[in-house]
Amino acid sequence: MKKVKLKAKSKNNVFSIACGIIAGLVVVLLIVLGVKIFGKKPKKMTPKIFTYELDEKGNVCITGLSDWGRDSALIVIPESIDGHEVVEIADNAFESNTTITNVTLPESIKKIGNRSFYNCVKITEIELPSNLISIGAECFYGSGIKEITIPKSTITIGLNALNGFDTVYYYSDYITGSPWGASNAKLITD
Secondary structure: OHHHHHHHHHHHHHHHHHHHHHHHHHHHHHHHHHHHHHOOOOOOOOOOOEEEEEOOOOOEEEEEEOOOOOOOOEEEOOOEEOOEEEEEEOOOOOOOOOOOOEEEOOOOOOEEOOOOOOOOOOOOOOOOOOOOOEEOOOOOOOOOOOEEEOOOOOOEEOOOOOOOOOEEEEOOOOOEOOOOOOOOEEEOOO
């Protein structure tokens, strides 16, 4: 009798093992097919450093730093955000931020608003993008920047935008909006 019971247990064990293997294969198959049927792998989440608005053309205007970026010393503004070109920095966007030490602007920026970097005392240098058209009033007033070169494309510089700078290099006789507040502006004639 013991042999009969062992055979019965053996049949149950074989059946259980077979069911387990089949169930495992079904699960693996569903996972593989599920990825193919239901879409791509999940997107990697990256924190948003900037707050921004879209203009009527769908371009980005940076309005400031998000909670994720609030304590950043190095600010690198990208050419685009969520597929939209970054073309402007809003009025007061980074005003009185005492954490920022370095800012990198993309070539896509065409306008820097009024008081955008006002009283950002730890910023000591910045390179303006070659396509920049307008610099707002008091834009860099009270910053730690002492010398700057205004790109050839710039047409408008607001009142006191460069107040406190030791030297400002500029290209065009057509720049409007002086006095800029720079103590020593030098025309570049190349």
